[in-house]
Amino acid sequence: xxxxxxxxxxxxxxxxxxxxxxxxxxxxxxxxxxxxxxxxxxxxxxxxxxxxxxxxxxxxxxxxxxxxxxxxxxxxxxxxxxxxxxxxxxxxxxxxxxxxxxxxxxxxxxxxxxxxxxxxxxxxxxxxxxxxxxxxxxxxxxxxxxxxxxxxxxxxxxxxxxxxxxxxxxxxxxxxxxxxxxxxxxxxxxxxxxxxxxxxxxxxxxxxxxxxxxxxxxxxxxxxxxxxxxxxxxxxxxxxxxxxxxxxxxxxxxxxxxxxxxxxxxxxxxxxxxxxxxxxxxxxxxxxxxxxxxxxxxxxxxxxxxxxxxxxxxxxxxxxxxxxxxxxxxxxxxxxxxxxxxxxxxxxxxxxxxxxxxxxxxxxxxxxxxxxxxxxx
Numbered sequence: 001x002x003x004x005x006x007x008x009x010x011x012x013x014x015x016x017x018x019x020x021x022x023x024x025x026x027x028x029x030x031x032x033x034x035x036x037x038x039x040x041x042x043x044x045x046x047x048x049x050x051x052x053x054x055x056x057x058x059x060x061x062x063x064x065x066x067x068x069x070x071x072x073x074x075x076x077x078x079x080x081x082x083x084x085x086x087x088x089x090x091x092x093x094x095x096x097x098x099x100x101x102x103x104x105x106x107x108x109x110x111x112x113x114x115x116x117x118x119x120x121x122x123x124x125x126x127x128x129x130x131x132x133x134x135x136x137x138x139x140x141x142x143x144x145x146x147x148x149x150x151x152x153x154x155x156x157x158x159x160x161x162x163x164x165x166x167x168x169x170x171x172x173x174x175x176x177x178x179x180x181x182x183x184x185x186x187x188x189x190x191x192x193x194x195x196x197x198x199x200x201x202x203x204x205x206x207x208x209x210x211x212x213x214x215x216x217x218x219x220x221x222x223x224x225x226x227x228x229x230x231x232x233x234x235x236x237x238x239x240x241x242x243x244x245x246x247x248x249x250x251x252x253x254x255x256x257x258x259x260x261x262x263x264x265x266x267x268x269x270x271x272x273x274x275x276x277x278x279x280x281x282x283x284x285x286x287x288x289x290x291x292x293x294x295x296x297x298x299x300x301x302x303x304x305x306x307x308x309x310x311x312x313x314x315x316x317x318x319x320x321x322x323x324x325x326x327x328x329x330x331x332x333x334x335x336x337x338x339x340x341x342x343x344x345x346x347x348x349x350x351x352x353x354x355x356x357x358x359x360x361x362x363x364x365x366x367x368x369x370x371x372x373x374x375x376x377x
Contacts, residue, residue: 001112001317002346003043004080005073010065012038019373025363027349028373036350036368040115040321043348046072046083047113048137049093049104049147052323057087074111083107105151109144112304112318116297116325123296124273124280124289131271138202138300139194141318142307146194153187157267160184165260181249184265189242191266192231199224199271205299213298213336214291218276222296227268228252290328298340322349326356334358 003021008014013035028036041051041060051060061068071084084096085104095104122130140147160180167177203222210220224231228248235244248264249256256263273280273292280292305317320341326334326349338358341347351357354365367374 001074001076001319003046003072003111003319003348004075005071006039006042007069007071008039008042009067009069009071010062011042011068011070012060012062014038014371015062017371017373019366020375021346021348022364023346024344025347025349025361026366027351027354027357027362027364028366028368029351029354030368032352034368034370035373037117037323039368039373040323040348040350042070043072043111043319044113044115044321045070046074046085046107047111047319048140049085049108052115052117052119057093058089061087061089072111076110081110083110105147108140108147112141112316113321114297114301114304114318115321115323116294117321117323118325118328120293120297121289124284124292128270131273132266132269134296135195135198135271136191138303139191139198141300141304142198143194146191149187149190153184153191153266156180156183156187157262157265161260161262164256164262167257168260177253181246184262185242185246185249188230188245188265189238189240192226192241192245192269193236193238195266195269196224196231196236202299202303205302206295209298209302209340210291210295212340213294213333214288217288217291220280220292220295221274223272223274225270225272228264230264230269287330291333294329294333294337298337317345319346319348320344322347324350324352326351326358 002023006019006021008017019039028039030036037053041053044052045060054060067086067088069084069086071082074081074083082096082098085107086094093104095102095107097107097110123134136150140150160177163177163180167174199222206222207220210217230241230245230248232244235241245264252263273296275284275288275292280289284292301318301320307316329337335358338361341361347361347363349357349361354362364375
């Protein structure tokens, strides 16, 4: 799988730009603030319908523009397919697959990407929200249909939380809250079960990747932590987790009405990262934290590359995006990362100077200046 062409209109700093990507490795080089990260951010957007830098689409639209368009052409399993997403402030996004109009969520799964960026240090040092997002991107890459379930869960959670805030002063019938409980539990069970499966499959890849980038750093392991004991020995399937979650929601209802928030569900869970017997958060050094973050991303890349599940296709290997990370890594981690990517189908790298990138990964070099991308002669 690889991206062969990218076209941007009023996306970030680009009024209009067209970029052709060659096979294997492409390195985008430019001074800070010139727009090299904007390019790989657009590629990632076609994969996840989200940015790895901001939480909403508004900053992706060029200042003063009425809309932003991201178009890409993807080669996979011997086919070439065009993808397009249009973002308009205050309105729902629109999309195309080939010449056909599609819902944006229909694009999910067509292009797989894994991005490693400086922001990913927060996977180890930051709040649970970032780790939940990491898991949700992974489960959608493995099972694209879950993109709809995640969107529906967010909508139901907002509706239920709004009802909880008004229920404290309301009297009488709470039938609608019962209905929202059932919807939340049904979707939550599917999401938690998918996360559990993903963590189980990902764990050995993370351990292997950490051993490669930090051979003297001990063992790195990951586990899933559910709030309110939603997951247990008798609740591991989606249906069993849903039933357990519904029971817990009913038990928590007085407390939830008093506080006006939903206290159980996948939005409260976490991914626990351990180094040896200790949690990486709070105990890992800066270098160890970088190694853990890199292991999570390399592990995800290897898992998706090897994925042969029912939702995979003949060319599921993701495009790997390395956004301005080599300057943050020491020589040992740089070499370990480069060695793990010798057989990758496509790697997109950004760097302020080409010398930051190991020579075996520099490949095709594109120079990025404000609003323009050019290929070195």
